[in-house]
Amino acid sequence: MAAGRPPPSSTALRAFTTVARLGSTARAAQAVNLTQSAVSKQILSLEHHLGSVLFERSPLGLKLTEAGAIYLPYAEAALEQMERGAMRLAERGAIARPIRLHMVAIVGERWLMARFPAFAEAHPGVDVQFTNYVSESETEEPDIEINHGIPPWPGKEAHYLFGRDVALVAAPSLLERMxxxxxxxxxxxxxxxxxxxMPTFWAEFTxxxxxxxxxxxxxVRYGYYSVIISAALAGxxxxxTPRCYVAEELASGELVNPLGLGFTSATGxxxxxxxxxxxxxxxxxxVTWLRAEAERFDAATRAPSAAA
Incomplete structure (x- = not known):
């Protein structure tokens, strides 16, 4: 083989290693999804490229010549390295594409954002993108979602996180005025x-x-829990509201839970x-990290009677 010539094609190498393993161009053709004629041409092309005969015919089929036996491990190694390279590129591409998490805004505000730095530090190569709205022109679907609702969701697996423990909350000043x-x-x-x-909350409470x-x-109806909480704080x-979203305000006394009133909702x-x-x-x-963090959060923010 003259110096500077391009290396043989991966098709030729695969045809050669498969014939060496199976001892037949016919059987090799089925294994590499080529015609027998195409396999033979790939072998001849490789022999011409190397300037050496790689096979000799025997009563048992094709047998490697001395040159073929010398070249075989190098051909196998070359194919293995190409496969490894392709795998690494695929892995890199998968890592490079961010994980898209669609969630209701309150989940990010009251739970996830304070905890996410710990995951990011432990997994620096994982890029997570957060959204709480996907426009009509958005074509890329989220990989995972966090929503309020009641299962099942057709075509999806669902894991409960928190939010079924609902509490009645109010500002102390409002209760005093009333x-x-x-x-x-x-x-x-x-x-x-x-x-x-969440129109069912009233019916579930009553x-x-x-x-x-x-x-x-x-x-008075609002579209965001953060606004509802602010309105409650303002009296x-x-x-x-799910107790977990107002745990800090209940702990500080900015909001109270009159008579401990609440209920376990079907919605979570x-x-x-x-x-x-x-x-x-x-x-x-x-996903494993989210579920573990949610389990701890849910246990820490449930009412004592609900946690028992």
């Missing part, structure tokens, strides 16, 4: 701050406390991902 809160029925004289996506058919004096009304915060999702570097680790 003359206190002595029984569950007192909620009817209050303004209810309601999340427009059912849990024997108030079926009761209605609040006034209802604009009482709110039914769930992590979902498509069934049969291809494996990606970092994704399983991220």
């Amino acid at each position: 003359g206190g809160f002595r029984r569950a029925a007192d909620i009817q004289k209050m303004t209810l701050l309601q999340h427009f996506q 059912e849990a406390h024997g108030l079926r058919g009761a209605v609040p004096e006034h209802t 604009l009304g009482v709110a039914l 915060c769930w992590l979902t991902r498509p069934l049969g999702q291809p494996q990606r570097p970092g994704l399983d680790e991220f």
